[in-house]
Amino acid sequence: MRAFRYRYGAVLRRAEQAEQVLQAELAQALASLADAQRRVAAVDRARLAAREHWRSLHSHELDMGRIDALRADLKHLEALLSRAESLRQRAEAQARRVRRLLLDAARRRKLLESHRSRLEAAHRAAEAALEMKTLDDLANARHAAEGRRAGDDE
Numbered sequence: 001m002r003a004f005r006y007r008y009g010a011v012l013r014r015a016e017q018a019e020q021v022l023q024a025e026l027a028q029a030l031a032s033l034a035d036a037q038r039r040v041a042a043v044d045r046a047r048l049a050a051r052e053h054w055r056s057l058h059s060h061e062l063d064m065g066r067i068d069a070l071r072a073d074l075k076h077l078e079a080l081l082s083r084a085e086s087l088r089q090r091a092e093a094q095a096r097r098v099r100r101l102l103l104d105a106a107r108r109r110k111l112l113e114s115h116r117s118r119l120e121a122a123h124r125a126a127e128a129a130l131e132m133k134t135l136d137d138l139a140n141a142r143h144a145a146e147g148r149r150a151g152d153d154e
Helices: 009-059 064-153
Strands: none
16 A cells, blocks of 8 residues: 655645744734733823823912923823834734734645645545455456366366
8 A cells, every 4th residue: 555645745834834933923923012002001001190190280289390390291101102002003913914824824724734634535545445456356366266277177
C-alpha cells in the first residue's frame, strides 16, 4: 500500500506559519490597545481631578495665578487626552485589521486541511479498492488453477 503524500504540504505549512505570525501580531495589537485604553483612562481621571480642583478654586478663593496655572494644566490634559484617544483608535483599528487577516489566514489553512483530508480519504479508498481487486484476481487465478487441475484429474 502506497503512503499518502500531500503535494501541497509546503503550502499548508506556510499557511500555518502565517497564521501563527498573525496570532502573535494580534496578541501584540491587543496589548497595545489595552495599554492605550489604560492611558486614556489615566489621563481622563487626571483631567476630571483637575476640573474638580478648578471648581473648588472658583468656589473659595480667587488666586488668579493658581487659576491660570490650572487652566494651562487643563488645556495640557485635554491635549494629552486627545492624543491618547487618537492612539487608542489607531490601536483598535490595528487590532481589527489583524483580526481580519488572522480570520482569512485561518480560513485558508482550514481550506487546505479540508483539501488534504479529502485527498487522503480518496487515496485510502483507491488503495483499498486496488487491494480488493488484487485479492479478487488472486482468488480468481487460484480458482481457475484448481478448476484446471480438477479437469486434468478426470
